[in-house]
Amino acid sequence: MAEEYVIETRGLTKEYDGTVAVRDLNLRVRKGEVFGVLGPNGSGKTTTILMLLGLTDPTAGEMRVLGFDPMRQPLSVKARVGYLPDQVGFYDELTARENLIYIAKLNGIPRKEAYRRIDEALAQMGLADVADRPVATFSRGMRQRLGLAEILIKRPQLVILDEPTQGLDPQAAREFLDIIRDLRSHGISVLLASHLLYQVQAVCDRVGLFHKGRMVLEGTVQELARQILGGGYRVQVEAEGPREILLQALRKVPDTLSVQPVNGRVYELLAQRDVRPEAAQAVVQAGGKLLSLMLEEPNLEEIYARYFQEVEHESARAAA
Amino acid sequence: MSQHVLRRERAREGSPWTGMWAVVAKEMADNLTSARMHILELLIALTAVGAVYGAIQEIMNTISEDRFLFLKLFTEGRLPMPAFLEFLGFLVPLLAIAMSFDAINGEFNRRTMSRILAQPIYRDALLFGKFLAHLFTLALVLTAIWLLIIGLGIVRLGLPPSGEEMARLLWFLLATIFYGGIWLALAMVLSIEFRQPATAALSAIAVWLFFAVFWKMIANVLAPVISPVRYGFPEEQLRLVQTQLFLWRLSPNTLYGEIAMALLRPEIRVMGFISPVQLSGAILGTPLPLSQSLLLVWPQMTGLVAATILLFALGYVLFQRQEIRA
Incomplete structure (x- = not known):
């Protein structure tokens, strides 16, 4: 060994x-x-x-x-x-x-x-x-x-x-x-x-x-995040501009898995890494006004909760 | 060759005694400083002084000549005080149980067990170290009391013990320590088996009460069932008595009592049933030499030691199989 x-x-x-x-x-x-x-x-x-x-x-x-x-x-x-x-x-x-x-x-x-x-x-x-x-x-x-x-x-x-x-x-x-x-x-x-x-x-x-x-x-926590959360990096973008255009632009940011509009001007990106620079660029290029950017790193708590949710879900399905 | 390698692969590394003396030292220090031991030591010392004082009064009142005055310090009682020997019969088990009833489960309850066993020692060292430490403590206490009694005797009676008396008393001390060993081993087994120290202590005391009080009664009831007297032949009577004796001797208390009697009363030449044949040619009341007295109770001595070893072995097996996590 x-x-x-x-x-x-x-x-x-x-x-x-x-x-x-x-x-x-x-x-x-x-x-x-x-x-x-x-x-x-x-x-x-x-x-x-x-x-x-x-x-x-x-x-x-x-x-x-x-x-x-x-x-x-x-x-x-x-x-x-x-x-x-x-x-x-x-x-x-x-x-x-x-x-x-x-x-x-x-x-x-x-x-x-x-x-x-x-x-x-x-x-x-x-x-x-x-x-x-x-x-x-x-x-x-x-x-x-x-x-x-x-x-x-x-x-x-x-x-x-x-x-x-x-x-x-x-x-x-x-x-x-x-x-x-x-x-x-x-x-x-x-x-x-x-x-x-x-x-x-x-x-x-x-x-x-x-x-x-x-x-x-x-x-590592990052590896687990990728495996379970399919990413784990959450980027919150606050921007002003036409919603559809901004959404489309943000979806094109590399390594981004999904984009959700949260409310009014806030969009949440789920990514495999820290995509803040690319997201900022995308907003600006689409003609939007970037107000703020926030990063949430992958969180073990979330991985843990998600994993056991899935397990329960599966066992419930197996039981049914 | 390959088999040789295989055997070496399978053997456990190192000695099972690694760290045993550290355990012995720690346990002895604990025993000698703990409050419960001090109380018991005081109790024993007080009864010793009381009983021996009574014995000395009794001895001074008798005028007949006796070669073994010192032995009488242990066997004579002055009513209402019983002889010190009888006190020892139940104080020694009490002392032993008080020391050992929480030997193993105490470590679990204090959550020190996994920490201690995570040190580079085997479980053997912990168990054996504890047993040895308790046995040493017992020996220390009993020897101190023994010396106290002999000292009192020298002062009050005004004469030194003879060599033969000292030899008999030494053997008696040794037997007393081994008698304690049985109860130590028993309490230890119970402390392994039961996680609650109170349960272990109560069951040890129950066993002790059983043998001290009830066993003779039960044996007397059982004996006629096992060897019934149907026609009243002498053979049947003899068999009944022998069965009864055998049952009695299953109790460590009986074994110890017989050993003490043979050692401290040199004139005793037979244990139990005496047939007229055994008495032919004997001069009643003449003392036996020490070697003959020893020979008389050698089986009882072996029995005491064997019971101790058996109980300890049982505890050892139980402890080795025990899971460390509670």
Whole structure:
């Protein structure tokens, strides 16, 4: 298997007594990228993560994580992969530092080195002041950051985050996204499972959409937009002039899929890319007066909603 | 050659004990600092002092000569206070259950399980580490109490224990720790099986009550059903008694009681039914040497250890098969 992938699975399948949690999954995550795993609850995201860590055995299929087989070499995998489970828990009666010392010991990090890394990680996560307070007093955001500090003391090559921003306030969530970007800038690959689409779009290079145990879509947000929305770029043109002529002119703009008059002077173009310059030119050439141009980039939220709409539609049709 | 490669491919990498001592250290620290352990330790220490004080009074009142005064510290009681041995019979299970009933489900409930198992260790290390840590804690507490009693004895009785007495007491301590081991393993199995710590604790206590209070009664009812006495022959009577004994010995409490008796009362030479043949040539009341007493209860000792190992193995299998996601 190629070196450039940190995660590679082939035909990965997991059945829990009769029900299929993950079906025939072919997932590839490149080195250094942030990959977002999307999907509704129960779509197989967490099961996939547990399989990648060797915490549950797949029913069928093959996988490689950082070149190791999680089923046969779980220790090598777990020594190099940092994992932040959803709703991370700590030993409440121990202090933040004590919790990290336990993890460092389990990782077999020599004491001196461990203490150095712990101080460093706590400082990096902004927890240096509360390092010797029991975790029971920590807020959810602080626990989440402590979870990341724990990951950092391992010096991981790959970080797997399961719903890390769930239940965080907007400020904490934004900080968390900054930390993820920071990880990437240090060359650490990230697998981020979430259903908070806006956040996934904000940090992920590529995303995979899970539905009923299958990865049904995969690619960059632009690619998905093209696939599902048939474009995804919406350009709103506000122009004065004879409606029919303007419509006709706008329809001729290259890479434009459709043009809809919205009201009075506003037209909406659905395009495969940012066509603002061409649209402006078209309006002017048709003798119209251009008043404003607005671009809406493809939106993961919309892709997601549209995809599940279609799926429902199809299943309804199949049922009928 | 190819088969060799295949086998190496299939083997799990690394040792199952990686990280076990980290778990042991953490769990022991938890046990020794937790409030519930402090309460139980206090309880045991108080009963120890009370029972032994009563025993010393009793010993001082008897004037007959005895070679094994120190052993009597454990077996003598002064009404209404029972002997410390009887206290141990139910305090040790309580201590063991209190330590282990939330060993595994507690990790799930605190949501620390997936985080811990995502570290480069196997599940084996976690389970075995926890069991060992709890066993060490138990050993530590029991040894401390044991020393306390012997110290009290030296001060109050004014004479040191003999070598033979110390040897017997050491074996007794060891047996007590293994008796605790059974209940540790049982509580651990229940903590794996039940997600609610309260359920695990209650069912462990139910099992303990069952064996401590009800099992002898049930055995006495069951025995005549299994080996009925139809015509009143001596063979039938004998079989009935033997069945009864066998049933009793299914309970760890009986096993422990017999071991303690044989070790602490050197004059005991037979466990259970005594036939006249066994007594021929014996001088009643003369003590057995330690090696003979040990021989007498060796099966019981083996039984205790075997039960512990079986229960632990059951827990191990259950835990390995458990899905990590709740």
